[in-house]
Amino acid sequence: MEQSIGALVTRSAQQFGEKTALIVNGEGWSFRQLDNCSSILASALRKRGVGRGSVVSLYSPNCSQWVISYYAILKLGAVVNPLNLMLTPAEAAYAVKDCKAVAVLGSLEKLVPLRDTLGREHLRLISFGGPGAGIERFADLLVDEEPDVYPMDGIGLDDLSTIGYTSGTTGHPKGAMLSHRAILLNTAMTATYHVRTKHDTVVSALPCSHVYGNIVMNSAIACGMTLVLHAVFDAKAILASIEKHRATMFEGVPTMYMYLLNVLVAGDYDLASLTRCTVGGQTMPTNKMREVESRLGAPLLELWGMTEIGGLGTTHSLYGPRRHGSIGIPLPFLHARIRSLEHPLADMPTGEIGELQVKGPMTMMGYFGRPEATSEALDADGWLHTGDLAHMDEEGFIFVVDRLKDMVITGGFNIYPAELERVLCEHPAITMAAVVGIPDDTKGELAKAFVVCKPGVEIDTDEVLEFCRERLAAYKVPRAIEVVDDLPKTSSGKVLRRELRAKAQVQAPTL
16 A cells, blocks of 8 residues: 555556546546646645645546646645535635635635635635636646656655545534545555456546545546546436446446436447446435346445545445445444444444444544544544444444434434335336425424426326335325425535425325
8 A cells, every 4th residue: 555645646657657547528648647747736836835734625626637636735745625516605715714725726716706715815726727816827837847756755644634524514514634544545445345457447427526536536546447537427428428438337326326217228328348336425225226237237336435434434345245225344444333322332233223333544533623523423432423324234234224313203203214215216207205304393303205206207296105105104104295306416416405404394295
């Protein structure tokens, strides 16, 4: 394993040279080009005062500049702060100020009006687009000169590499601090379980700023793969890209696969090159997983991860046993347990639901500047409290039931939205579903479902309710169903339940 993340691209340049490492917007980049450009940029940033320990924010969609900037920052021993492009300008400005960034690189049009609130008098703004007052152009930093030798000497595995901000569903987002060791080990173990090699070409529209997309990018660079990177997800463009580049892998979240199924018509695309796909971010109904495997002709490997571990925590091995609906088993070097919600010092028996907790060198160092939040998430023994409800079977496979904060409690009974969503998605007319809790004076909460129909199909909500009654206990049946054109999602494709909660109104039928 390398000593620093920036060394990944340097080693691969030495090993794979002119092989295509990255294809984005129709332009190809070799490993040697990425290494050279990131070293040139590192030199330019160094001349502008960015040094070891300095924090640099990245704020843009997927593009070659993002990838080059990421490795340049880490080659310096500086700290990268990858920002979700879906953050509002005010949210992005908060993160930049909170982590004390000395520079921001990316698509800065949204941030310029907030220049005075960014919090650093000498903050450098470097745009991937055009120049502006007080803004440098990224292209101007890539001058044709012989760069210094990078990565810098002395970068250690336990040095801070990344401050990744959580989604901030309540209050301000928190910056999870991750070491070089955490990211490198996550990258290596993910590659091992999925058997990623130099013979692979992977298509992805996952944001590189997201931990899932970040591991896709790092494992591609580390293993000598070709990464075909899309700035946004478009189902037809993804399918065409898999066919054109003879991709062996596609990686995405459940909603991406739902859209692929909606547009995939037999014979329209040649997808025979695919050897495996991965899915994570949220639970996916098992019947849809089987349909994806049948239609794409490749196994679908479910995985689970979070910002606080810098990527994956569990997944399935390509050549090992798999369980549809399970997030797999822990990566090597990572331990997992299911703890009781009522008795925090007790492990739950096999098959019983509790909180998933993980421990190992991939877990975060803590939340930047938030010692109280850190102590709430990381206990004294180093176990990270994930906030996910899960159970484990007798062979060690883990099944996530739902997020603890998403659980609906109605009349004292626990309802797990993922279970209801699975049943709803089994209905032949429904392609996507999301369930949230809505206030109720009598029962505390009721479950309301938002469903998206398959193209050209209409549904009778009363018939859907009857469908649910036949498959769910009475207390689990949604008390209201609303048909919507689409579900609100993050840039990585996760459903934004908090927006649905705000939208939800109690209009429950009499049951």
